[in-house]
Amino acid sequence: MSKAGDKSWIGRSVERIEDLTLLAGRGRYIDDIGVPPGTLHAAILRSPHAHAEIRAINTEAARRARGVVAIITAAEVAKLSASLVVGVKAPIECWPIAVGRVRHVGEPVAVVVAGDRYLAEDALELIEVDYAPLPAIVDPLAALDPQLPPLHEGLSSNIASDRSFRYGDPQREFAEAARKVSVSIRYPRNSCTPIETYGIVAVYDPAEDAYDVLANFPGPFSLHPVMARALKVPGNRLRLRTPPDSGGSFGIKQGVFPYVVLMGVAARVAGRPVKWVEDRLEHLCASVSATNRVTKLEAAVDADGRVRALSFDQIEDVGAHIRAPEPATLYRMHGNLTGAYDIRHVAVRNRVVLTNKTPTGLNRGFGGPQMYYALERLMQRVAVELKLDPIDVIRCNLVPTNAFPYQTASGALLDSGDYTRALDVALADGGFAELKKRRDAARAQGRIYGIGCTAVVEPSVSNMGYITTVLTAEERRRAGAKNGAQATATVAFDPLGAVSVHTASAPQGQGHRTVLAQIVADAFGLAPNDIRTVSEIDTARDAWSIASGNYSSRFAAAVGGAAHLAAMRLKEKLARTAAAQLNVPPAEIEFAGGRVHARGNPDNSISFARLAATSHWSPGVVADDDQALRETVFWTPPELSPPTEADEVNSSLCHGFIFDFCGVEVDRVTGAVRVDKYVTMHDCGRVLHPGMVAGQITGGFAQGIGAALYEEFAYSPDGAFLAGTFADYLLPTSTEVPVPVILHVETPSPFTPLGAKGVGEGNCMSTPVCLANAVTDALGLDAIDLPMTPAKLAAHIHPAEQAPNRARGLS
Amino acid sequence: MPRMSADANHRIRFKLNGRMVEADAEPRMLLTDFLRYNLAMTGTHVGCEHGVCGACTIEIDGVPARACLTLAVQADGADIRTIEGLAPAPGRLSVLQEAFRRHHALQCGFCTAGILLSLECYLRDNPSPDEATLRDYLGGHLCRCTGYVTIIAAALDAAERLRDANKDA
Numbered sequence: 019m020s021k022a023g024d025k026s027w028i029g030r031s032v033e034r035i036e037d038l039t040l041l042a043g044r045g046r047y048i049d050d051i052g053v054p055p056g057t058l059h060a061a062i063l064r065s066p067h068a069h070a071e072i073r074a075i076n077t078e079a080a081r082r083a084r085g086v087v088a089i090i091t092a093a094e095v096a097k098l099s100a101s102l103v104v105g106v107k108a109p110i111e112c113w114p115i116a117v118g119r120v121r122h123v124g125e126p127v128a129v130v131v132a133g134d135r136y137l138a139e140d141a142l143e144l145i146e147v148d149y150a151p152l153p154a155i156v157d158p159l160a161a162l163d164p165q166l167p168p169l170h171e172g173l174s175s176n177i178a179s180d181r182s183f184r185y186g187d188p189q190r191e192f193a194e195a196a197r198k199v200s201v202s203i204r205y206p207r208n209s210c211t212p213i214e215t216y217g218i219v220a221v222y223d224p225a226e227d228a229y230d231v232l233a234n235f236p237g238p239f240s241l242h243p244v245m246a247r248a249l250k251v252p253g254n255r256l257r258l259r260t261p262p263d264s265g266g267s268f269g270i271k272q273g274v275f276p277y278v279v280l281m282g283v284a285a286r287v288a289g290r291p292v293k294w295v296e297d298r299l300e301h302l303c304a305s306v307s308a309t310n311r312v313t314k315l316e317a318a319v320d321a322d323g324r325v326r327a328l329s330f331d332q333i334e335d336v337g338a339h340i341r342a343p344e345p346a347t348l349y350r351m352h353g354n355l356t357g358a359y360d361i362r363h364v365a366v367r368n369r370v371v372l373t374n375k376t377p378t379g380l381n382r383g384f385g386g387p388q389m390y391y392a393l394e395r396l397m398q399r400v401a402v403e404l405k406l407d408p409i410d411v412i413r414c415n416l417v418p419t420n421a422f423p424y425q426t427a428s429g430a431l432l433d434s435g436d437y438t439r440a441l442d443v444a445l446a447d448g449g450f451a452e453l454k455k456r457r458d459a460a461r462a463q464g465r466i467y468g469i470g471c472t473a474v475v476e477p478s479v480s481n482m483g484y485i486t487t488v489l490t491a492e493e494r495r496r497a498g499a500k501n502g503a504q505a506t507a508t509v510a511f512d513p514l515g516a517v518s519v520h521t522a523s524a525p526q527g528q529g530h531r532t533v534l535a536q537i538v539a540d541a542f543g544l545a546p547n548d549i550r551t552v553s554e555i556d557t558a559r560d561a562w563s564i565a566s567g568n569y570s571s572r573f574a575a576a577v578g579g580a581a582h583l584a585a586m587r588l589k590e591k592l593a594r595t596a597a598a599q600l601n602v603p604p605a606e607i608e609f610a611g612g613r614v615h616a617r618g619n620p621d622n623s624i625s626f627a628r629l630a631a632t633s634h635w636s637p638g639v640v641a642d643d644d645q646a647l648r649e650t651v652f653w654t655p656p657e658l659s660p661p662t663e664a665d666e667v668n669s670s671l672c673h674g675f676i677f678d679f680c681g682v683e684v685d686r687v688t689g690a691v692r693v694d695k696y697v698t699m700h701d702c703g704r705v706l707h708p709g710m711v712a713g714q715i716t717g718g719f720a721q722g723i724g725a726a727l728y729e730e731f732a733y734s735p736d737g738a739f740l741a742g743t744f745a746d747y748l749l750p751t752s753t754e755v756p757v758p759v760i761l762h763v764e765t766p767s768p769f770t771p772l773g774a775k776g777v778g779e780g781n782c783m784s785t786p787v788c789l790a791n792a793v794t795d796a797l798g799l800d801a802i803d804l805p806m807t808p809a810k811l812a813a814h815i816h817p818a819e820q821a822p823n824r825a826r827g828l829s
Numbered sequence: 830m831p832r833m834s835a836d837a838n839h840r841i842r843f844k845l846n847g848r849m850v851e852a853d854a855e856p857r858m859l860l861t862d863f864l865r866y867n868l869a870m871t872g873t874h875v876g877c878e879h880g881v882c883g884a885c886t887i888e889i890d891g892v893p894a895r896a897c898l899t900l901a902v903q904a905d906g907a908d909i910r911t912i913e914g915l916a917p918a919p920g921r922l923s924v925l926q927e928a929f930r931r932h933h934a935l936q937c938g939f940c941t942a943g944i945l946l947s948l949e950c951y952l953r954d955n956p957s958p959d960e961a962t963l964r965d966y967l968g969g970h971l972c973r974c975t976g977y978v979t980i981i982a983a984a985l986d987a988a989e990r991l992r993d994a995n996k997d998a
Binding site: 034036046214264526745 | 858931969978
């Protein structure tokens with residue numbers, strides 16, 4: 019075994035265990051893994067209409083096509099499965115294939131299963147569908163119209179949920195406040211679009227009525243019961259497995275779950291294993307989008323910029339179906355609606371509407387980008403309208419340093435932080451004064467230059483009960499309280515004393531295996547390379563729970579912590595066994611450099627491997643309570659309680675802090691935005707691996723640039739989808755993403771075993787609005803919606819073009 | 830190129846990472862599918878199938894090319910290099926691959942093969958690139974994880990080490 023030395027591995031940017039394999043092209047992504055002999059391949063026929071009745075589907079010619087084994091339509095799916103459970107109390111069905119009518123472009127209509135993908139796609143062209151087009155609803159405000167026919171038969175309108183909340187006395191505060199300031203926002207649809215698409219290999223065993231599905235599904239595994247119920251089997255008859263490697267997710271791959279049901283049915287009908295890999299057009303038009311949201315947010319403000327109360331009116335567009343876990347996007351931030359600010363009075367109205375667009379789901383930031391765009395645009399408007407410095411407005415409203423842990427008006431418990439110090443360090447170390455000089459110099463030259471800033475609280479480790487805030491207290495009582503965030507980790511010794519770690523964390527590139535090796539190596543005085551880690555999931559064999567998976571930035575805080583706890587349990591047992599052998603008290607046993615020794619006497623020692631193997635070879639010499647073979651820890655934080663009768667909810671366990679500022683220049687001719695400087699300050703608690711933390715921040719920042727400047731899942735008024743390729747849905751490339759200045763302060767979380775907090779999503783929340791605040795500062799605009807494309811900004815720079823003089827033109 | 834029948838399989842032979850390979854494919858089969866499924870070279874990834882993302886980039890006759898926009902039959906007789914041919918030996922990495930590892934220039938690793946192939950070709954012809962030129966060149970690759978910062982740093986670092994190695998040689 020290698021020498022570990024005395025230094026902790028946690029906190030060091032060790033090279034990733036994953037990278038030797040990935041860099042050599044030996045990764046095992048879903049499409050790289052061998053499939054059972056005889057596996058067939060599926061292709062999906064999708065709706066070209068935003069809204070249409072399906073009068074008939076003729077599959078005769080397709081069934082006769084070369085290589086076709088089976089064709090699955092709604093008839094087979096409805097016979098062999100049940101509707102996916104939806105998260106609101108409304109009589110709505112949600113199928114993985116269109117039943118009776120199509121409700122968005124790209125909705126599956128039929129599945130062809132054939133000998134290979136080429137043959138399956140050939141047969142798609144032979145399927146004839148008789149559609150009767152219906153009017154489409156695209157605008158979420160139009161969906162509020164009670165006169166329009168509902169998209170789902172069980173509903174009386176297209177409003178699937180309408181809840182109002184009141185914390186403190188916002189009515190009184192608004193009546194008494196010196197000023198009212200408001201913003202109206204239309205947050206667009208976008209997605210973090212992983213470069214690997216969805217993939218599934220589904221097998222059905224008729225003898226045991228059981229499904230075995232391999233899918234690049236990242237969790238949350240609360241969707242496993244949803245899939246099992248849809249397939250009409252108990253949970254133990256849906257074995258769901260994930261591949262070792264996954265090509266990015268950013269939440270988006272959660273949306274593979276309806277296809278698990280669809281391909282499960284396809285495998286059952288075909289009588290053979292079925293594989294399906296989504297193509298890019300399918301992914302862009304029909305996988306998952308973030309919600310678009312219309313927000314009116316108003317603040318009651320004192321003359322000095324102190325915000326006394328907020329009033330939210332949020333209209334959330336979840337698309338054509340309320341697919342689980344929606345409407346979670348709307349409620350993920352519910353405890354954090356006051357952001358980084360000490361605001362005690364909040365009114366909220368949340369409406370969830372259905373439109374003829376792709377169903378929504380997890381997307382990095384999950385609710386944060388939409389909410390903070392409104393809140394942080396509002397804070398800038400407070401400064402502008404009251405003629406105050408935006409930094410001063412942020413500063414005077416921040417949660418005070420001595421107030422942690424701080425309970426927000428809507429129930430979140432902000433675990434730790436020193437927001438004022440983080441702000442001060444960012445301004446000083448990030449060069450804010452110089453940036454202001456730079457702006458003034460640019461403006462003196464006639465250039466269009468602006469500065470933006472924003473403060474964000476980044477929640478992580480979701481409370482599995484937060485989504486129930488969409489229900490009334492009475493409905494929650496009837497349904498049973500939901501809460502918690504079970505994380506699992508297993509640490510085991512083999513007969514040679516080597517250490518293995520398993521977590522149900524399903525990473526998609528975040529380096530979980532490396533960090534787990536660091537954590538467990540520290541516990542045992544070993545080196546990370548001594549530890550073997552497995553982080554994929556097999557629901558038939560592994561320890562897992564509904565919170566398992568990789569989302570809500572829960573790995574470092576929750577899963578890493580559980581691995582630490584499992585290792586420490588084994589370590590305590592080993593220490594007692596070693597104490598007996600070395601004739602010293604257990605408290606004097608130390609683990610270092612691959613050996614276990616008595617404190618102050620390194621010669622009185624035993625090799626770690628020999629000690630760790632003892633319970634395999636010589637259990638008789640180990641006390642019953644100290645048998646040390648394998649330890650599984652389930653850890654859930656007690657702070658994550660269910661929503662209260664008053665609808666207060668601690669929606670997340672940890673709360674990082676971000677303060678960003680930036681300088682941008684808008685091209686006077688083209689309207690293009692150039693990000694001149696970007697500073698991002700993070701407090702994510704204890705940093706476990708600085709290189710990976712920087713990677714998370716920079717990656718989220720780049721996605722924030724994309725959401726701010728380029729990306730939109732655009733629809734025409736008739737519901738046609740306008741962003742079906744990467745030439746239409748523009749991602750930022752290396753020429754558009756500048757190098758951000760990353761700063762840190764650390765206030766460890768008191769609620770997590772290692773003091774770590776999540777850090778994966780914050781810049782998707784902070785960067786879009788920070789850039790928008792800079793662009794509005796540059797152009798002197800009251801309002802701007804994303805994406806801030808050159809055409810949109812040029813319209814603010816150039817006077818409206820004159821209509822050409824037709825008479826002269828025709829002469 | 831000989832006239833081919835759409836329905837028939839055709840024998841395709843080319844040099845892959847220094848060794849001759851051959852297998853049959855229909856004329857319509859994409860080179861990505863041929864490499865991955867017929868030759869089991871799964872290191873070349875497919876991200877968009879319309880030539881924008883760059884994940885499938887391989888080297889064909891010394892030039893980087895999108896394997897997803899190439900038919901397998903077009904590769905007949907070519908000299909092809911893929912990600913599997915970059916490392917000098919199993920368990921070892923090339924100078925560029927090492928630099929990616931040191932700089933954390935990958936997270937999920939899905940786009941990485943294409944970026945490495947593009948950079949291998951580019952650094953061979955342009956041993957002293959500046960950052961702006963590299964950023965412009967890598968504009969043909971989409972990475973959703975890293976924000977590109979570490980990729981650029983790794984490429985600059987690798988270029989310097991390759992220059993030093995050539996000086997010593």
